[in-house]
Amino acid sequence: MTIAALEALTFGLGRLVEAAGTAGHRLCLLTGDRDVYRHELAHLAHGALDIVDIDTTDAGACAAALSALPDLSGLINSTDTWSVPGADLAAKFGLPGPDPSAVRILRDKSRVRALLHERGLSRSRAVAVPADVSSAEEILREVGLPAVLKDSAGTSSRNVWPVRDERQLRIALAEASQRPFNGQLFAECFFSGPVYSAETLGWEGETKLLGVLSRQMSPEPSVREEAAAFPVAFPRPELDVIESWVGRVLAAAGHDSGFAHVEFVLTADGPELVEINRRIGGALVGEALCRALRTNVYDAMVDTALGRRPALLDAVAAAEPAPGPATAFVLVYPDRPGTLTGWTGIDGLTAFPGSPEWYPTAVPGRRLEHLSDQRGCTGIVLTEAETAELALHRALSAAGSIRPTVAGDDDRE
Numbered sequence: 001m002t003i004a005a006l007e008a009l010t011f012g013l014g015r016l017v018e019a020a021g022t023a024g025h026r027l028c029l030l031t032g033d034r035d036v037y038r039h040e041l042a043h044l045a046h047g048a049l050d051i052v053d054i055d056t057t058d059a060g061a062c063a064a065a066l067s068a069l070p071d072l073s074g075l076i077n078s079t080d081t082w083s084v085p086g087a088d089l090a091a092k093f094g095l096p097g098p099d100p101s102a103v104r105i106l107r108d109k110s111r112v113r114a115l116l117h118e119r120g121l122s123r124s125r126a127v128a129v130p131a132d133v134s135s136a137e138e139i140l141r142e143v144g145l146p147a148v149l150k151d152s153a154g155t156s157s158r159n160v161w162p163v164r165d166e167r168q169l170r171i172a173l174a175e176a177s178q179r180p181f182n183g184q185l186f187a188e189c190f191f192s193g194p195v196y197s198a199e200t201l202g203w204e205g206e207t208k209l210l211g212v213l214s215r216q217m218s219p220e221p222s223v224r225e226e227a228a229a230f231p232v233a234f235p236r237p238e239l240d241v242i243e244s245w246v247g248r249v250l251a252a253a254g255h256d257s258g259f260a261h262v263e264f265v266l267t268a269d270g271p272e273l274v275e276i277n278r279r280i281g282g283a284l285v286g287e288a289l290c291r292a293l294r295t296n297v298y299d300a301m302v303d304t305a306l307g308r309r310p311a312l313l314d315a316v317a318a319a320e321p322a323p324g325p326a327t328a329f330v331l332v333y334p335d336r337p338g339t340l341t342g343w344t345g346i347d348g349l350t351a352f353p354g355s356p357e358w359y360p361t362a363v364p365g366r367r368l369e370h371l372s373d374q375r376g377c378t379g380i381v382l383t384e385a386e387t388a389e390l391a392l393h394r395a396l397s398a399a400g401s402i403r404p405t406v407a408g409d410d411d412r413e
Contacts, residue, residue, distance in 0.1 A: 001025045001071040003305055006086045007032070007056055007079050009279075011359060012286040012298065013040035016076070017049050019298035023306065028069055032056040039360055059085050066093060074305030078259075078279045080155050083107055096307030098278070102254035106278050110152040110186040112253050113273070119252050121245075122273055124189035128152075131176040131185040136169050139187045145169070146190035149176060153183030157373040160223045162190055168221070191265040191272040196232065198246040198262040199281055199289060201300055201316075203309045205256045209243040210289060210297075210316055213281065214388060215263070222372040227395060229328035229388035230288040245271050258304045261285065284329045284359065284382050291384065292322040325384040328391035329359075330399035331377045337369045338406035340378055345402040352401070354383030354394030368406065378404045 003025045005016065013029070020027040028050040034041065052065050066072060066089060075095050077086025083103050090097030105111050113126035127142045129135035139147060149172050151159035159179055161172035176185055195215040201208050211231030218224045234242065246262050253276055261281040263274035280286045280301065289297045293316060300310035334340070342364050349356040362368070362378040370376050381399040385391035 001073045002028050002050075002069045003074045003076060003302060004028045004030060004066055004069060004072060005076045005078070006030050006062065006089065007077070007082050008037065009078050009282050009286070010036055010361060011040060011284055012078075012280070013037050013049075014044050015286065015290060015296055015298040016078075016301065017044060019296055019302045020049075022296070022299060023302045025073060025302070026050065028052060030054055030056055030062060030065055035363075038363070056082060056085075059088065062089060063092060074302070074307070076301060076305045078301065080107065080277055080279065083278060096305060098257065099254070103278065105254055106276055108152050108183060109150060109154070109275050110184070110188075112276055113186075113188055115252055116249060116273060121249055121252055123269075124191075124272070126186050126188050128184055128186045131173065131179070131181065133170050133173045133177065135173055135185075135187075136166065139169060140166070143187045143189060146192075147187050148190045149173070149185060149187050151181045151183050152186050153181075155182070156375060157223045157225065158370075158375070159185075160373075162220050162223065164190070164220075172221075191267050193265045193267040193272075195263065195265055195274065197228075197281060197285075198242060198260075198264065199230070199285065200246060200250065200260045200262065201258070201297075201310060201312055202250065202255065202260065203257050203304075203313055205251065206313065207247040207250055207260075208313050208316060209239075209246060210312075211292060211322060212239070212242060213285060213288070214392070216392075218372075224333070224371075224373045224376065225283070225331060227328065227330040227392060227399075228283070228285070228288075229326065229392040229395075230285070231292055231322050231326060232388050242271060249273060250276070259301065283331070284327070284380055287382065288327040288329070291327055292324045294324040326386065326388040326391045327382060327384050328388060328395040329380050329382045330395045331374070332379045332381065332399055332402050332404060333371060333376045334368055334378060334404040334406045336406055336408060337371060338367075338408040340364050340366045340368055341405045341407050343379065343402055343404050348401055349381070349398055352383075352394065352398040354385055354391060354398065356394070356398040357382045358402075368404075 087100040110126040116122035216227040300312040303310040383394040
């Protein structure tokens with residue numbers, strides 16, 4: 001029997017192959033660019049999974065490819081970009097999966113914000129505006145400052161502008177007028193405080209908090225992610241507040257089964273949503289969960305795809321410390337745009353504590369232009385420790401020794 005994956009996150013494919021095998025199925029990846037998974041594929045045995053090279057933006061082609069798979073039992077989609085077509089295809093083939101209409105709501109950040117505001121779960125409204133400097137007055141009137149401008153269907157921190165004064169607002173709108181959008185531009189309140197993400201798993205309305213991930217963001221005005229650590233050791237009363245809040249937020253947004261990665265700001269007045277991703281966390285969040293919980297959490301992804309209650313829900317006790325090590329990871333960016341030629345310092349990682357591991361996200365020869373969001377990341381350093389705090393210290397130390405080398409247009413050999 002076969003479980004298909006309509007694309008996947010950059011890391012975690014090996015864990016997913018293992019989970020499918022444990023369930024007695026073979027995994028088949030539909031992808032438009034297998035180079036995205038080069039690190040994972042390099043660590044898998046030859047023939048460990050089937051790969052169909054196809055234009056995954058072509059729904060008809062994907063449907064034809066799925067029709068050709070033997071004994072198709074489930075369809076996994078762990079990305080934001082393909083969440084709506086994935087839900088549509090699962091419904092088309094009568095496979096277990098989320099309600100496509102609910103997925104469409106979650107894919108629209110402005111609709112989610114509006115829903116939460118209506119139900120008293122957020123202090124901010126969502127105000128859709130044209131991507132033009134002429135929208136400044138409406139934003140000032142309806143949202144105020146500070147504010148955040150976002151693409152309603154954006155990913156990887158693209159097309160996000162935090163603005164604190166009118167000058168920044170007009171500059172951001174001028175930039176937005178020159179950008180393509182996956183959705184539409186909207187404005188919401190800027191919430192002050194550290195950013196975290198709640199990593200959850202649900203089944204038919206039951207939601208369990210697997211842990212909270214810290215998220216270190218770049219200085220404004222960039223909004224790229226710099227580092228993360230898991231699991232954060234919150235005092236029990238505060239963790240209870242987060243778990244209760246995230247359960248109500250997911251219920252209001254219509255997400256009742258499967259993983260969710262819920263980014264939030266912990267303000268002086270409690271948690272405020274940044275966004276909901278109806279998937280396991282990206283980068284190395286899945287790996288962090290596997291290590292902390294000492295289990296392959298991708299088994300739960302397979303369970304959900306097969307339409308059965310994930311066993312992980314009963315194996316995790318939120319009130320108890322995670323049985324495995326804490327982890328942290330740091331994203332490594334170049335200091336200027338150009339063509340990546342390699343890195344210095346990788347060979348010296350073994351000298352650092354925490355068993356640092358290197359996960360490349362780019363290959364030499366790639367042109368790096370977008371350094372203000374995650375597209376500029378060239379690789380990730382992962383470390384372990386007894387606590388998330390110690391793991392983060394180790395990861396920052398190790399990552400600080402790595403430098404991407406970049407050739408600019410004006411460089412001469």
